[in-house]
Amino acid sequence: MKRIFILKSSEGRTAPDFSLKSLSAWRMDLIARCIIASFATPIGPRRDVILHIVLEGPPNPPVTVSIYGEKMEKMPLSEIEAAEIIYNALLGRANREVYIERKSFERTLLENYNHEIFYLHEFGEDIKNVKISGTSVFVLGDHKGIDEEGERILEKIGAKKVSLGRIPYLSSHCIIIVNHELDNRWEDGT
Numbered sequence: 001m002k003r004i005f006i007l008k009s010s011e012g013r014t015a016p017d018f019s020l021k022s023l024s025a026w027r028m029d030l031i032a033r034c035i036i037a038s039f040a041t042p043i044g045p046r047r048d049v050i051l052h053i054v055l056e057g058p059p060n061p062p063v064t065v066s067i068y069g070e071k072m073e074k075m076p077l078s079e080i081e082a083a084e085i086i087y088n089a090l091l092g093r094a095n096r097e098v099y100i101e102r103k104s105f106e107r108t109l110l111e112n113y114n115h116e117i118f119y120l121h122e123f124g125e126d127i128k129n130v131k132i133s134g135t136s137v138f139v140l141g142d143h144k145g146i147d148e149e150g151e152r153i154l155e156k157i158g159a160k161k162v163s164l165g166r167i168p169y170l171s172s173h174c175i176i177i178v179n180h181e182l183d184n185r186w187e188d189g190t
């Protein structure tokens with residue numbers, strides 16, 4: 001079952017001027033972990049995931065970097081390699097599995113409007129009780145969560161709040177939990 005994640009990164013740098021050796025600045029480390037969580041398996045990149053990362057940090061927001069698992073040739077094996085995907089996209093280096101656009105959180109959501117959209121939130125409905133039929137979109141925030149404006153947009157488009165439990169988890173861990181939940185529901189891998 002295909003799934004789409006949208007990570008709203010409030011600080012993610014929008015120019016290729018961040019250090020690959022010090023990823024905690026602009027929380028590029030969080031983004032790198034989300035890339036690994038989305039695609040990593042021991043046998044290569046997952047084909048059933050699309051990850052949209054909405055970068056809202058300086059100097060030139062918004063920028064959305066989209067990564068398509070079905071086109072990925074090689075799994076990034078470290079946080080540095082994962083961050084390099086963003087770095088190279090911002091540099092404009094061509095890559096068949098990565099697209100970069102000047103696109104806001106709202107536009108990214110609207111472009112996925114043909115799918116059911118779930119907003120990952122501790123106080124939503126327990127995911128175990130939520131019917132998920134077909135490719136769905138899971139929206140999550142960074143270390144700051146989703147701001148009021150982002151929540152207003154999610155409400156406007158009718159996103160349903162879905163919870164993984166009352167404990168707040170790291171963004172990357174939420175992606176792993178959702179991947180696991182969906183894998184369990186569709187064990188045949190369709």
Ligand SMILES: C[S@@+](CC[C@H](N)C(=O)[O-])C[C@H]1O[C@@H](n2cnc3c(N)ncnc32)[C@H](O)[C@@H]1O
Nearest residue numbers: 120121122140141144145163164165167168169
């Ligand atoms: C590190 S958490 C954000 C914590 C932040 N301090 C806040 O108050 O929102 C990052 C994101 O993961 C998702 N998340 C974290 N824990 C969750 C849970 N138990 N259920 C559903 N989503 C969760 C939310 O989308 C959240 O914005």
